[in-house]
Amino acid sequence: MDVQPKIAATAFLIADAARAAMLMTLADGRALPAGELAYAAGVTAQTASSHLAKLLDGGLITVEKEGRHRYYRLADTQVASLLENLAAIGATAPARRKPRGRDARQLRFARCCYDHLAGQVGVAITQQLMQRDLLAPGEDKRLEVTQAGARWFGELGIDVAALRPGKHGIARQCLDWTERQHHLAGPLGVRFMSMLCENGWLRRASSSRAVQVTPLGRTALYEKLGVTVDDLGEDTDDQRK
Structure with missing residues (x-):
C-alpha cells in the first residue's frame, strides 16, 4: 500500500x-x-x-x-499524539521570542494531552516514576510497569492488571511538545490522570487545556513522588486555590 x-x-x-x-x-x-x-x-x-x-x-x-x-x-488518540509530536519538532537552540503570556505559561506548566497529563508537571511525574523504578523503558516507546510499580499504583486504587492494553501496551512515552521530554500516556496514563482528578489533586480548566494543581495535589505529589510543584514553573494565585 x-x-x-x-x-x-x-x-x-x-x-x-x-x-x-x-x-x-x-x-x-x-x-x-x-x-x-x-x-x-x-x-x-x-x-x-x-x-x-x-x-x-x-x-x-x-x-x-x-x-x-x-x-x-x-x-482518536493517534491524532492527538501526531499533533504533540509535530509541535515538538523545531530548532533545539532557543529562539528569540516575546515573553510567554499567562495562558501559554499555564499550558506549559500542566495541561491535558488528549486524555493524559502533559507539561512540566506531567514530565516531572513521569521522570520520578522511572527514577524510582516504578516504570521501566521498553521497546517502541513502551513503558513497562515493574512489580514495585504495580504495587504503588495499586495503593492509589489503580489495578494495572485490569487495564486493557493499547497498541503500545498499557503505558507508553509521549513526547511533550513544550518540554521536549516524555510524559506518561496510554491506558495507564489515562487512568492515572482520572485518579488525580478524582482525588482532587488536579482540576481541569473549563475553557482550556490547562490543568491546575490543587494545594492537596501539591502535598500529595511531594509525599508520593518527591515532585515539588512550586519549583517547576507557573506559580500563580489561581494555581494555589
Whole structure:
C-alpha cells in the first residue's frame, strides 16, 4: 500500500494555521461546537465550516450530533499524539521570542494531552516514576510497569492488571511538545490522570487545556513522588486555590 498520498494529504490539512489551531484546541479530548473552534482559530463561522468539512473528510476529526447541534472532536488518540509530536519538532537552540503570556505559561506548566497529563508537571511525574523504578523503558516507546510499580499504583486504587492494553501496551512515552521530554500516556496514563482528578489533586480548566494543581495535589505529589510543584514553573494565585 502506497502511504505517500495519505501522508501528503494529512500534512496538507495540518499545515493550514486555522485548521492546526482547531486541532490543537481539540487536543484535550473535548467535543466542541464550530463556534468555539472558529473563535480559537480566529476565523469566521463560514470559514470554520469549510475547514471542519476538510478535517472530517481527512479523517482527523469526527462529529457528534445532539439535536440541532454538532460537536467536533479528534478522531482518536493517534491524532492527538501526531499533533504533540509535530509541535515538538523545531530548532533545539532557543529562539528569540516575546515573553510567554499567562495562558501559554499555564499550558506549559500542566495541561491535558488528549486524555493524559502533559507539561512540566506531567514530565516531572513521569521522570520520578522511572527514577524510582516504578516504570521501566521498553521497546517502541513502551513503558513497562515493574512489580514495585504495580504495587504503588495499586495503593492509589489503580489495578494495572485490569487495564486493557493499547497498541503500545498499557503505558507508553509521549513526547511533550513544550518540554521536549516524555510524559506518561496510554491506558495507564489515562487512568492515572482520572485518579488525580478524582482525588482532587488536579482540576481541569473549563475553557482550556490547562490543568491546575490543587494545594492537596501539591502535598500529595511531594509525599508520593518527591515532585515539588512550586519549583517547576507557573506559580500563580489561581494555581494555589
